Amino acid sequence: MHIGNLKNLQRREFLRRASALGLVGTAAPWALHLAAIGEAAAADASGYKALVCVFLNGGNDHGNTVVPYDQPSHDAYAAIRQTLATPRDQLAATALTPSVALDGGRQWALAPTLAPLKPAFDAGRLGVLLNVGTLVQPTSVAQYRARSVPLPPKLFSHNDQQSVWQAAMPEGATSGWGGRIGDLFLSSNGSSTFTCINVAGNAVYLSGQQAVQYQISTGGAIAVNGITRPLYGSQACADALRNLTTSPRGNNWLEQELNRVTARSVGAQATVAAALSAAPANFATPFDTTNPLASQLLMVARLIASRAALGAKRQVFFVSLGGFDLHDNLNAQHPALLGRVGGALASFDAAMAELGVASQVTAFTASDFGRTLSSNGDGSDHGWGAHHVVLGGAVRGGRFWGAQPEVSVNGTDDVGQGRLLPTTGVDQLAATLAGWMGVADSEMPLVVPQIGNYTQRNLGLLA
């Protein structure tokens, strides 16, 4: 479907649902109706499902994450990467044997420090998605060079490509596809507050039209001491503190927003604390809490364990790890970063099995962009397409998805210095994950507005 049909489809879908709900003719703005639309979508929210976005801040060096392993490919890789290349003998233990053989007899290996993820691949719970990235529509290298098709705005810029990955718009975007999935399921959840939960701070990914991202620390929801207990001995002052910081404000939008956030913080804290305390604080599975990503995923796991108390049937989570912008020190720092990713995801995978929800929770990695395959001596520079992993019991894992890029510089798949032109759009991944969550095909443009630009709307990597 071409994007030109999108408007009509949305209008038709809206009208269908609006008339079902008796809303036709009301003058409220579109966004206000989304909760009502979500109500109509509630039929799709049977059971429990959750999506976990694991964002690698700074642009992960995909070239040393999923590494060419067959001898000719590794030779090409080593010739290009020089001192950055991981020697082939160090990759033997993490070389992957996919259930579906790859074209050209090619083989790939995970980075050695991603070894904790190999069992999940072998067990069919981890899939590797090759060369995915931001696009407006399918794009060839020739079209890129000629600028003859629309390209994602502000390519190669960290903040903007993070935003485009998450929200299909550069910095300044106000809703991402995680949040827009949340929009459709708000009314399926007992409390809409716990639909989109961020354990990493702030990301546009989790903001919807209606869905508001709820931020929680790795230690849980933080109580305001001066509200929950007398302030400097005074209950009247505690009451005043609550009143000042949580009451709706008048005209000024900044004051309004500040108090809205504080009211949400104070309002949700007791619920979250009670829900978390009712579930086990730890799992048989160890999480390395010196690893910030593992700490975040442990909190996600605890929240999933508390899903009944939180009244959640559909949730989208966001966690992140920084430090990936390795223009320098790639060899010194990248393996340890990937070790954190591998360790944290492996713990999370095991914890989901422990909770019996392995097939109901899907985690996936994402990043600003991939990087150059060529070396700048001690690191790599900003690129575009990248390899990522998708993990969970519902994943048709143990195999590769997407198209294998050529291992070359200025070859058929890159736009210079081994910057991959993505062959799979983030929109396609988003639509695939949204569909698994229960978003109907007809609703998909609400979540992934550009999906009509693609003929393949579901990558098939989830059962």
Place this chain on the structure above:
Amino acid sequence: MQTSHAAPHLAVQDFGHDAPQIPGVLAQAHGAASIPPTLHLPSANLLATTVAAGSLLTACGGGGGGGSTASGGGPVAKLPPPTQPQAARFLGQAGFAAGSADTAMLTGQGYEAWLEAQFAMSPSSGHFDWLLAKGYGTAAYKYNTGIADQTLWRKLLSAPDVLRQRVVLALSEIFVISLPGLSIAWPAFAAAAYMDTLEAHAFGSYRQLLQAVTLSCGMGAYLNLRGNQKGDTKTGRQPDENYAREVMQLFTIGLVQLNPDGSPKLLADGRAQYTYNQEHVTALAQVFTGWDFNTADANADPGFMRLPMRHIATRFATGDKSVLGTAIPASADGPTAMNIALDTLANHPNVGPFIGRQIVQRLVCSNPSPAYVARVAAAFANNGQGQRGDMKAVIRAVLLDPEAMAPSIGVASGKLREPVLRFVQWARTFGVTSPTDLWNVGDTSNPGSRLGQSPLRSPSVFNFFRPGYVPPDSALGASGVTAPEFQLCNETTVAGYLNFMQGVIQNGIGELKPDYTAELPQANDATALVARYSLLLAGGRLGADTLGTITTAVGSIAATTDTARLNRVRAAILLVMAAPDYQIQQ
């Protein structure tokens, strides 16, 4: 080889096909209908919506004040000296706290005299010298960053040259380096020297500031200019692009061409135009090769960290180079080529509005009107004596603009005070000192228990918050209003801040104790006490409802003992600093 396919692009000055789109235009340009505009989905363009917000909303207040600031330089007519609340409010923008000496000078001699006196003050004792004087230049501190926190807090909490310190903090959030990102020996010394460099140039010329930043060891290490080498055709090694990209995106011109009022220059079909593309980055990376620390042994001692980096000709890329498509001859040596590149960037018409708007955001308000930005940009372009990039003229234009001086409160006016600035204001207002002179405030980054922000500890070169950040799920987001500091505002940080302040107001931090002895005598009268903190902390801007709420609550503590009076003081301070009409600085 690498630039062969790029060459045609370098000659093209109109990157129209490359450019970001405004709402609907992208789809229409390719023969398709746009998505419904109310959905706020991908085709909405930030810059366009920002312009709309700036022109339709009251922004910082919409002006309407005295209009006594010349657009091109210094004031043409002296402003009337401020009242005490006006002085307190002004010191919240130009400094950290309403100190009595600064307030007296402002109310007695006026804004201009105070600014000139601040401009004339020598920088207070330097960060680097302080680290050395403490004996930190030894192997035991080679990888220590906590000593940098000490000296950073020392000056934030105690330096008398408050305007310089405030502007330097702002500059450190534009020209960002970050302690956790300095993977070198002597990171604290790199940070200290960097802050000394910002201090040295804060009131000088932007062009010299840009050069000093570029050649500083701290920036060299942070954005990898240090050690960057020419390409090698045998191995395929390419120059590192990091500094070339970020110096354009963040320190000089930004991503899209701007009008003098900060709005994007739009083509007839509504598209914005990029200032540069990937090929320009690759070409500029060639220019930034050959630089390294000026030492034979970067491990031996930290002395080199205060020296500009040196150029090593053998590592410099040979051949023709360019900046923004303008050729730099192969004959130019490394320093000459860098000079041409920095000259070109510093002279780009974007710099005034791009940097000027950010300085307004750091000091005054989040969403300045285009006219305000244009006045600041004009001062950047010409200080009144034909000089471009005079930081003093820019600072005067930012602080004395009618929109800064006499704002009308609107839906989008003001800014959220940075967490660090709230804490510093409290500490300075209530006489916090460090008897040991070690200033162990530490890293305040923890969002759940401290400030969620710590000086020179940004998570990346993109600062703690972006100038273009628009809070989603809010009236601000619906209207595309930028409010950078809200990027740090979430359910965790709002609680973490209140808890942190409750603790420090009562206990200080370790040996850093507040001195409330001058406050206690005023605590018997709750109304006067709260009014005092409204003046000192909020520039007298708390609303009647807020004052009433706080006064009633504080007054309910019976002031019968010194302990009770102390609790009145503590509660009044915390409640003022929690109030939304305090946290949003107007």
